[in-house]
Amino acid sequence: TGDQVDFIVSPVNKDELELRIRKLAVQPENDSDDFTIIVDDLKINPANYDVTISGKRIDLRFKEYELLLLLASNPGRVYDRATLLNQIWGYDYFGGTRTVDVHVRRLRSKIETESDKNFIETIWNVGYRFRPV
DSSP states (O other), rough: OOOOOOOSSSSSSSSHHHHHHHHHSSSOOOOOGOOEEETTEEEEEETTTTTETTTTOOOOOOHHHHHHHHHHHHHOEEEEEEEHHIIIIIIOOOOTTTHHHHHHHHHHHOOOOOOTTOOOEEETTTTEEOOOO
């Protein structure tokens, strides 16, 4: 769109490129607020990095936000830990896959405050996915 600038770092990650193309294909040209992701009372607005639950703003660290946005943008898709590490932390990150587990745990503690509100599902021995809509 006219006033938005985007870039992608080389080497290009195929999954990230597909995600960005899909986002551009569905996002209206003149109103980026229409791309807000709404699941139950969880609202994610990528235009202003705003996350709310029942209208209450949730303070997330940047990596937590990126993780939530990636998972919520692809509900039902399972991401293994290595893929999440590559897409969120980048190829040059040398930490272990437990980094993902720690961030998911922190993210859950912030967005899943009620016991019946489970947005992120653990797929044992694989990784995580955002609950299918």
